[in-house]
Amino acid sequence: MIELQVEGMTCGSCTEHVKQALEQVAGVRSASVSYPQGLAAIATDGHVDLEPLIAVVTALGYRARIADGSAGPFDQVPGWPGRETTQTGDEQSLHVAIIGSGGAAMAAALKAVEGGARVTLIERGTIGGTCVNVGCVPSKIMIRAAHVAHLRRESPFDAGLPATPPSVLRERLLAQQQGRVDELRHAKYENILESTPAITVLRGTARFRDGRTLSVELAEGGERIVAFDRCLVATGASPAIPPVPGLSGTPYWSSTEALVSDSIPKRLAVIGSSVVALELAQAFARLGSQVAILARHTLFFREDPAIGEALTAAFRLEDIEVLEQTQASQVAHANGEFVLTTNHGELRVDRLLVATGRTPNTQGMNLEAAGVQLDEHGAIQIDSGMRSSAPDIYAAGDCTNQPQFVYVAAAAGTRAAINMLGGEATLNLDAMPAVVFTDPQVATVGYSEVEAHHAGLETDSRTLSLDNVPRALANFDTRGFIKLVAEAGTGRLLGVQAVTPEAGEIIQTAAIAIHARMTVQELADQLFPYLTMVEGLKLAAQTFTKDVKQLSCCAG
Incomplete structure (x- = not known):
């Protein structure tokens, strides 16, 4: 008879799962499991190694060890499954369950393992989440x-380098794009998981039974009960589809379908006026589509109005139709054509892309059973330490009320893991940079003027047009501007908004300046390499005290 101490069982049905698993091990005649005592008594037909017994219990999400007083080699084997210890060596390691496998989930899993935890990672779809598979990586390619x-x-x-319009072979571009996506998913997600013994991957759909237990409907069939000490929900978000009459019955695209389309439509309508809508609208236009954008208000209407105005002008120069204050009241599809009824008339196109935001993936998880509260948008409400309203349950990434950026998700996942293991890490988003990969790019950090005023701050702002930036002049491309928002009186830099080519390469310098609480004068006094776009920050800072048009080309 072999006795195992089994920890993590929460009800009588857990005992049945453990019993069934143990009786599947070769050489086991029968098993009797007691939930109140936390014991499994195993009758065997002869010698049975402890390793497979411990392994099957651990795979269910419980912790198992040889019961006190039982003989066997287990106690002499350091690091045996279910016997791992924390860095102090005084107690068994925590079992962390992570739902999801994207940026937040992976960062948390690796940090938790680094801290001595044992991790079960549960993924219902493709390993890697949105960014590498259907978001950041393929879209930027x-x-x-x-x-x-x-x-x-x-x-x-063009006067000296005559244009040679390209032939767009979409199938080959798509193959190149997907090849890099697969390569990065293997290198940064799948291979890392496979090479990290402390992480167990379960393929399936997780639902909370209570605040300490998950039920996982396995992809290959069957159910697995996973008991945890801590849990991280990192399930991301999915495209939000507006309730436009007729839309749901048509073959519209979300960004997911648009990115893997093997052809470029002759006519494309895009419903949406923010990041994903505008990035993909311009990309399709440049690859050969005749594009019309339906903006319910204006482009980027939640940002500084100058941003939307600059981008609208840039798009119209490329013959992208920007239909402001326009909404579709009806969508129909017949004979391979979409017909959109709008408040400004009828629009007929070959393809329709709907990109109106993303909705947190929190439905169907039975979060209420665990006491996890959601906001009005279905996002998990978390504090600065990524803690949800339920003890021992954390959340990070796009399924929460945090900004939906993968670098925010990864940073949140790391800090959540630290806190799950007893730390006190927080995530400060006061100087969070954001980039939109249109051309010109849009990049922001800190406060806009309106946001600063809402926060009770008086501001002093300056806007520098790019015809004052030597790099832009040398490029013969002066579209856009750089705007600095400072605190009135102190001159402390509060925010930066930039619409420029390569604005994403500028904004991190601004973020560091804001984090360091620099004044615009201190920024103006810094050395910036000549003929770089980031020099525009220095020139914009100089406009608070000087007329930069009266400076020499590289005046300090």
Whole structure:
């Protein structure tokens, strides 16, 4: 007879799962499991190694060890499954369950393992989440290809470098794009998980039974009960689809379908006026589509109005139709054509892309059973330490009320893991940079003027047009601006908004300046390399005290 101490069982049905698993081990005649005592008594037909017994119990999400007083080699084997210890060596390691496998989940899993925890990672779909599979990576590849196509068709240097309009072989571009996506998923997600013994991956759909137990409907069939000490929900978000009459019955695209389309439609309508809508609208236009954007208000209407105005002007120069204050009241599809009824008339196109935001993936998880509260948008409400309203349950990434950026998700996942293991890490988003990969790019950090006023701050702002930036002049591309928002009186930098080529390469310098609580004068006094776009920050800072048009080209 072998006796195992089994920890983590929460009800009588757990005992049945453990019993069934143990009786599947070769050489086991029968097993009797007691939930109140936390014991499993195993009758065998002869010698049975402890390793498979411990392994099957651990795979269920429980912790198992040889019961006190039982003989066997288990106690002499350091690091045996279910016997891992924390860094202090005084207690058994925590079992952390993580739902999801994207940026937040992976960062948390690796940090938790680093801290001595044992992790069960549960994924119902493709390993890697949104960013690497259907978001950041494929979209930026497509955007870059479209940028190259645009420059071959038209550039400021056409007089000396005559344009040669390209042939767009979408199938080959898509193969190249998907190849890099697969490569990064394997390298940064799948291979890491496979090579980290302390992480067990379960393929299936998780639901909370209570605040300490998950039920996982396995992809290959069957159910697995996973008991945890701590749990992180990192399930991401999905495209939000507006309730436009007729839309649901049509073959519309979300960003997911648009990114894997093997053809470029002749006519494309895009419903949406923010990041995903505008990035993909411009990419398709540059690859050959005739694009119309339906904006319910204006482009980027929640941002500084100058941003939307600058981008609208840039798009219209590329013959992208921007329909402001326009909504679709009806969508129909017949004979391979979409018909959109709008408040400004009828629009007929070959394809329709709906990109109106993303909805947190929190439905169907039975979060209420665990006491996890959601906000009005279905996002998990968390504090600065990524703690939900339920003890021992944390959340990070796009399924929460945090900004939906993968770098925010990863940072939140790391800090959640630290806190799950007893730490006190927080995530400060006061100087969070954001980038939109249109051309020109849009990049922001800190307060806009309106946001600063809402926060009770008086401001002093300056806007620098790019015809004052030497790099932009040398590029013969002066579209856009750089705007600095400072605190009145002190001159402390509060925020930066930039619409420029490569604005994403500028904004981190601004973020560091805000984090360091620099004044605009201190920023103006810094050395910036000449003929770089980031020099525009220095020039914008100088406008608070000087007329930069009266300075020499590289005046300090």
